Amino acid sequence: MPDPISDPIDTKQSLLDAAEALIAERGVAGASLRAITTRAGTNLAAANYHFGSKKALARAVIARHLRPINAERLRLLDAAEDEADDRGPDLESLVNIFVGPVVRFGREMPDRGRHFAQICGRAMTQPDPMLRESLLGELAEAIQRFTKAFARALPELSPEELLWRMQFMVGAMAHTIAGSQMIEAIHGDTLDTRDLDGIVERMVRFLCGGLAAPMEGSR
Amino acid sequence: MPDPISDPIDTKQSLLDAAEALIAERGVAGASLRAITTRAGTNLAAANYHFGSKKALARAVIARHLRPINAERLRLLDAAEDEADDRGPDLESLVNIFVGPVVRFGREMPDRGRHFAQICGRAMTQPDPMLRESLLGELAEAIQRFTKAFARALPELSPEELLWRMQFMVGAMAHTIAGSQMIEAIHGDTLDTRDLDGIVERMVRFLCGGLAAPMEGSR
DNA sequence: GCTTGAATCAAACGTTCGTTTGAATTCTAC
DNA sequence: GTAGAATTCAAACGAACGTTTGATTCAAGC
Numbered sequence: 001m002p003d004p005i006s007d008p009i010d011t012k013q014s015l016l017d018a019a020e021a022l023i024a025e026r027g028v029a030g031a032s033l034r035a036i037t038t039r040a041g042t043n044l045a046a047a048n049y050h051f052g053s054k055k056a057l058a059r060a061v062i063a064r065h066l067r068p069i070n071a072e073r074l075r076l077l078d079a080a081e082d083e084a085d086d087r088g089p090d091l092e093s094l095v096n097i098f099v100g101p102v103v104r105f106g107r108e109m110p111d112r113g114r115h116f117a118q119i120c121g122r123a124m125t126q127p128d129p130m131l132r133e134s135l136l137g138e139l140a141e142a143i144q145r146f147t148k149a150f151a152r153a154l155p156e157l158s159p160e161e162l163l164w165r166m167q168f169m170v171g172a173m174a175h176t177i178a179g180s181q182m183i184e185a186i187h188g189d190t191l192d193t194r195d196l197d198g199i200v201e202r203m204v205r206f207l208c209g210g211l212a213a214p215m216e217g218s219r
Numbered sequence: 220m221p222d223p224i225s226d227p228i229d230t231k232q233s234l235l236d237a238a239e240a241l242i243a244e245r246g247v248a249g250a251s252l253r254a255i256t257t258r259a260g261t262n263l264a265a266a267n268y269h270f271g272s273k274k275a276l277a278r279a280v281i282a283r284h285l286r287p288i289n290a291e292r293l294r295l296l297d298a299a300e301d302e303a304d305d306r307g308p309d310l311e312s313l314v315n316i317f318v319g320p321v322v323r324f325g326r327e328m329p330d331r332g333r334h335f336a337q338i339c340g341r342a343m344t345q346p347d348p349m350l351r352e353s354l355l356g357e358l359a360e361a362i363q364r365f366t367k368a369f370a371r372a373l374p375e376l377s378p379e380e381l382l383w384r385m386q387f388m389v390g391a392m393a394h395t396i397a398g399s400q401m402i403e404a405i406h407g408d409t410l411d412t413r414d415l416d417g418i419v420e421r422m423v424r425f426l427c428g429g430l431a432a433p434m435e436g437s438r
Numbered sequence: 439g440c441t442t443g444a445a446t447c448a449a450a451c452g453t454t455c456g457t458t459t460g461a462a463t464t465c466t467a468c
Numbered sequence: 469g470t471a472g473a474a475t476t477c478a479a480a481c482g483a484a485c486g487t488t489t490g491a492t493t494c495a496a497g498c
């Protein structure tokens with residue numbers, strides 16, 4: 001007799017939750033369908049019935065939260081551009097809008113949010129092109145919009161220099177949310193790596209300084 | 220009759236080269252021992268004979284170049300601290316020493332260097348703790364030395380703030396050398412992602428700006 | 439009450455993986 | 469030249485993987 005309380009209200013959702021947690025913990029290759037379906041309280045066939053394949057399941061895990069997060073980003077960008085004068089939103093606002101929603105997403109859903117952020121941070125440099133491109137596809141529009149906005153806020157930068165600085169920004173962000181294993185391994189006892197608001201503040205400060213760095217070594 | 224020219228002069232070295240290229244391309248999990256040994260012109264047993272296991276082979280791939288690179292970093296740091304006045308080396312010198320040897324390593328050995336950098340960039344956030352910790356072990360001394368040096372060059376930062384900023388710096392660096400798939404996928408036709416010297420220059424500018432960013436929003 | 443389609447399940451399939459084995463070969467030193 | 473260690477090789481092993489199959493359960497719709 002199955003437990004009527006924790007009954008699988010929605011098998012699909014349970015599979016996504018289990019996959020999210022296990023992929024975050026062990027990576028895509030390390031999270032077997034058997035482990036995922038066991039954790040979800042179902043079986044192998046169910047995963048293939050609902051998603052068709054393991055890769056499709058992984059893609060669904062990414063898309064589930066990334067889509068609303070990116071929508072939120074673009075919504076905030078729209079609002080900021082409406083409010084700003086004709087020079088556009090200032091740098092700090094843009095960085096906050098770009099970085100904040102992703103990192104802060106972990107606050108509303110502490111576990112799932114953190115897992116999701118880890119997966120996305122890793123997916124950017126993942127060898128599997130399928131997964132990487134599915135992530136980039138979700139991000140493409142946001143990247144284009146933000147590139148234009150940053151170009152307006154940083155008119156003294158050449159287009160090339162701006163693209164590279166955005167690359168560095170994404171790297172700092174992705175690496176930090178992918179898990180701060182390094183900083184935890186070395187100073188885990190003295191630092192609070194769960195104070196997401198504080199981390200966002202620090203990251204925004206750093207990124208603004210980097211993005212606005214002068215081109216010539218005028219020290 | 221085996222080709223006397225490309226004969227396996229050193230099976231161990233061939234295995235390291237093949238593993239390096241394939242792990243960079245497909246990741247540790249995606250690079251099978253069969254693919255590695257075939258590329259190296261030998262067979263499965265040879266890999267286990269020389270390295271004992273696949274994980275040990277992966278660790279050897281990381282250690283082979285990382286150890287001399289870190290030695291070079293520390294050597295440059297020593298030299299800079301000898302030359303500097305009692306305030307220690309300035310920020311730009313430190314960033315150059317920290318970032319330069321890793322990225323520029325790709326110039327001397329174009330293919331192997333790039334592959335190795337990709338592997339290291341990925342290993343930092345890799346789910347496999349074995350590989351991650353072996354990388355962190357190699358880096359531990361360098362990180363401690365550079366933390367002290369940066370603290371001297373940036374006396375206005377609290378220890379916490381400095382650690383986070385170094386975390387962001389490592390992230391920007393790791394993500395960039397892990398492969399600029401994102402920037403290439405979006406603007407691959409207009410940017411030269413192989414001009415390593417130029418990238419180092421740009422990265423140093425960005426990182427100096429970020430590391431030295433003011434703590435208060437004094438705009 | 440029977441039918442239909444979606445959903446779940448245990449079981450098995452075929453493949454690929456890392457590792458091991460034992461014989462063959464090559465190299466080295468006496 | 470030969471003994472002995474080091475190295476290479478083809479073949480096989482057992483485990484784990486993603487996927488498929490066919491039977492079974494369940495909830496509506498007529």
